Amino acid sequence: MTIRNALRDHGQRYRPRMACLKKVEKVLLEMQDPCTGVKSQPQRLVITIIPHAITGEDIIAWLADRFQIDAQEARSFGSMLVALGYIYPLQDHKRLVIKPDASLYRFQTPYFWPTQQWPVEDTDYAIYLAKRNIRKKGILELHEQEQYNHLHKWMNHKWDFVVMQAKEQYRAAKERKKPDRVVFDCQERAYWVVHRPPPGTVSAMDYGLDRRTDPNTDEVTGESPHDLLVKYSATYSGHDPFLSKCLPSSPWLTDDTTYWTMNMSNVEIPTKMRVERWTFSFKELLSDPRGRDDFRLFLKKEFSGENLAFWEGCEDLKWGTAVTMREKAEQIYKTFLARGAPRWINIDGKTMEITVKGLKHPHRYVLDAAQTHIYMLMKKDSYGRYLKSPVFKETLKKAICPEEHKFKNRRPSLSPIIIRQQEQEQRAKMAANAPVDITQVMSKLSKQGKEMGPRHSK
Amino acid sequence: MGKEECKTMLDALNKVTACYRHLVIALGSTSDSQNLREELKKTRKKAQELAVANRTKLTTLLKDKTISKDDRAEYERLWVLFSSSMELLEVDMKRSLEIGQDFPLKVPTRHLIQTGMTGSTNAVAARAMSVQNMKYEADSNIDTADLRDLQTEITQVSQMMEEMEMKVQVAPWAVVAKQEAGAELKSNMSVGNSSVGVISISCSLFLFRVFSCSFECKKKKHCNL
Numbered sequence: 001m002t003i004r005n006a007l008r009d010h011g012q013r014y015r016p017r018m019a020c021l022k023k024v025e026k027v028l029l030e031m032q033d034p035c036t037g038v039k040s041q042p043q044r045l046v047i048t049i050i051p052h053a054i055t056g057e058d059i060i061a062w063l064a065d066r067f068q069i070d071a072q073e074a075r076s077f078g079s080m081l082v083a084l085g086y087i088y089p090l091q092d093h094k095r096l097v098i099k100p101d102a103s104l105y106r107f108q109t110p111y112f113w114p115t116q117q118w119p120v121e122d123t124d125y126a127i128y129l130a131k132r133n134i135r136k137k138g139i140l141e142l143h144e145q146e147q148y149n150h151l152h153k154w155m156n157h158k159w160d161f162v163v164m165q166a167k168e169q170y171r172a173a174k175e176r177k178k179p180d181r182v183v184f185d186c187q188e189r190a191y192w193v194v195h196r197p198p199p200g201t202v203s204a205m206d207y208g209l210d211r212r213t214d215p216n217t218d219e220v221t222g223e224s225p226h227d228l229l230v231k232y233s234a235t236y237s238g239h240d241p242f243l244s245k246c247l248p249s250s251p252w253l254t255d256d257t258t259y260w261t262m263n264m265s266n267v268e269i270p271t272k273m274r275v276e277r278w279t280f281s282f283k284e285l286l287s288d289p290r291g292r293d294d295f296r297l298f299l300k301k302e303f304s305g306e307n308l309a310f311w312e313g314c315e316d317l318k319w320g321t322a323v324t325m326r327e328k329a330e331q332i333y334k335t336f337l338a339r340g341a342p343r344w345i346n347i348d349g350k351t352m353e354i355t356v357k358g359l360k361h362p363h364r365y366v367l368d369a370a371q372t373h374i375y376m377l378m379k380k381d382s383y384g385r386y387l388k389s390p391v392f393k394e395t396l397k398k399a400i401c402p403e404e405h406k407f408k409n410r411r412p413s414l415s416p417i418i419i420r421q422q423e424q425e426q427r428a429k430m431a432a433n434a435p436v437d438i439t440q441v442m443s444k445l446s447k448q449g450k451e452m453g454p455r456h457s458k
Numbered sequence: 459m460g461k462e463e464c465k466t467m468l469d470a471l472n473k474v475t476a477c478y479r480h481l482v483i484a485l486g487s488t489s490d491s492q493n494l495r496e497e498l499k500k501t502r503k504k505a506q507e508l509a510v511a512n513r514t515k516l517t518t519l520l521k522d523k524t525i526s527k528d529d530r531a532e533y534e535r536l537w538v539l540f541s542s543s544m545e546l547l548e549v550d551m552k553r554s555l556e557i558g559q560d561f562p563l564k565v566p567t568r569h570l571i572q573t574g575m576t577g578s579t580n581a582v583a584a585r586a587m588s589v590q591n592m593k594y595e596a597d598s599n600i601d602t603a604d605l606r607d608l609q610t611e612i613t614q615v616s617q618m619m620e621e622m623e624m625k626v627q628v629a630p631w632a633v634v635a636k637q638e639a640g641a642e643l644k645s646n647m648s649v650g651n652s653s654v655g656v657i658s659i660s661c662s663l664f665l666f667r668v669f670s671c672s673f674e675c676k677k678k679k680h681c682n683l
Contacts, residue, residue, distance in 0.1 A: 029569050040572055052488065052572035109573045110486035110557045118553065123542065130642045138643055152639045159635035160535065161542040163642050164469075168476035175581035180489070183574040187483075 083204035088190030130166030249405030265289035306343035314371040329362035477586035486561040487573040497583035
């Protein structure tokens with residue numbers, strides 16, 4: 001069972017680009033194997049001996065062997081493991097790299113591993129800083145001190161808790177034997193070096209912004225957003241006027257506005273590309289006014305036009321002004337929902353109950369449930385039939401595919417380079433036939449410049 | 459008086475939360491063992507008892523409309539302490555479930571991470587239970603059986619916290635802390651360094667010059683959640 005850490009974060013933010021973590025964890029477990037894993041040795045501090053220390057060169061050698069890569073790549077891989085926080089250095093603990101010598105490292109405990117679903121909490125950091133404060137008797141490093149002050153300010157309402165927890169955690173840690181205490185301190189310190197690095201250091205945990213949707217799966221269809229994006233791009237790339245040719249031509253390039261006039265909302269005969277877009281999805285059909293007209297025609301022939309009319313009424317209510325809302329809602333009720341209404345729509349009993357109840361105190365979204373129901377009805381039923389109907393086939397047959405613009409009658413304006421050259425030539429001519437009075441020359445030139453001016457803008 | 463009782467119970471909950479966190483950190487590492495799992499289970503049970511007791515006590519106190527403003531402010535402060543403890547506890551419970559599932563003990567070859575920690579955690583657990591020595595009584599399949607219990611307990615705690623958020627009308631951001639910056643340096647940490655502590659207090663207060671937090675609880679706004 002996977003427990004999603006919603007933690008009552010109703011915004012449900014997800015961190016992207018952490019898919020590598022699961023793979024790293026597998027590698028890390030392999031490294032633990034007593035026979036085939038990395039060789040460990042005891043670390044000797046002044047009087048205590050702590051086991052399970054590994055050297056940088058051993059890690060690199062193991063990685064090179066396991067993945068059949070060269071030493072340089074193994075070193076980068078090793079540094080990545082350290083930067084992510086799965087292995088921490090025992091000496092020079094602030095530099096998160098693997099050194100290919102006898103420097104010592106140790107594995108981090110699973111609780112302190114970086115994970116996709118457990119974001120690093122500021123409360124924990126505050127508790128850690130308070131503990132460190134106790135340990136260091138008030139002398140924190142500069143960036144830690146700044147963070148401490150900052151947290152004290154904005155987390156002030158929790159500060160009593162922070163102090164209490166810090167003291168208790170400090171006391172609890174003292175209950176362990178000396179070697180374990182040392183290890184625990186190193187572990188915790190390493191964790192915060194990774195997740196709250198001093199300013200100016202590059203952190204492997206920098207992932208940009210939180211995402212609105214889970215980058216690993218799409219909740220409804222089970223496809224990842226990547227697949228959906230690929231699908232969307234493949235479908236629409238032919239229709240994008242920037243990526244593909246736009247028929248007859250892009251007005252921005254040829255100064256010819258035929259494309260816009262051909263694709264207006266009330267045009268009698270649509271273009272082939274436009275009609276093709278209606279087949280992509282029901283949403284596409286409804287959002288194009290010409291498409292909606294076609295669909296309306298089809299529904300009229302089928303005598304089920306009330307569904308679309310109701311849907312449009314709901315849209316009108318949603319987007320309309322607040323003043324008109326009450327009467328609009330009443331109108332819709334009288335026309336579509338009341339018993340014996342002239343254009344009665346067929347929705348299920350429960351939705352009808354909710355809607356009627358809501359209409360007692362109408363607001364913008366009171367008809368949402370009914371609208372969704374009707375939308376899905378049209379989408380699943382009418383839309384399919386529409387695409388096979390004679391109405392649609394007729395429209396498709398009549399649809400035009402305009403010819404490509406041949407750039408024949410295009411009249412480009414004068415290039416500014418040529419205009420500048422002409423200006424200079426004229427000045428030279430003036431200078432050659434110059435009258436003696438210089439002011440006359442200057443005024444003549446400036447007059448000519450002004451005359452040239454309006455012509456440039458054409 | 460209600461306040462004193464509350465405070466003692468909150469202190470106890472705080473202590474148990476701290477010990478529980480300490481135990482969870484050892485999960486999956488070489489200091490993981492049957493005993494650790496049992497310690498986790500017992501500490502967790504104790505934490506839950508304390509949580510329920512605290513909640514009932516605090517909700518009754520907060521529901522009382524006849525208390526003075528200062529009293530109410532104090533109870534709100536205690537409520538924030540309580541809910542923060544519960545948040546920590548909940549996260550730790552969820553993480554212990556996750557790690558416990560990833561590192562099973564009843565397998566032929568255990569794959570525990572060689573973290574360098576090899577000692578036992580029974581002193582920490584004893585501290586949580588406030589008993590002299592832990593008594594180990596569990597069966598050998600504690601890790602799997604306990605995990606199922608843990609799942610149900612986690613749902614219970616989550617539900618309790620949802621209820622707390624929805625029903626108790628306390629604005630947590632409006633609480634003013636009684637402790638100033640550097641307060642953790644003040645009280646006697648251990649028998650040995652109290653004299654060192656006195657000297658360091660004046661230094662630390664000098665260092666943290668920016669803050670002059672007031673010690674009285676100010677008037678709070680009551681927001682309806």
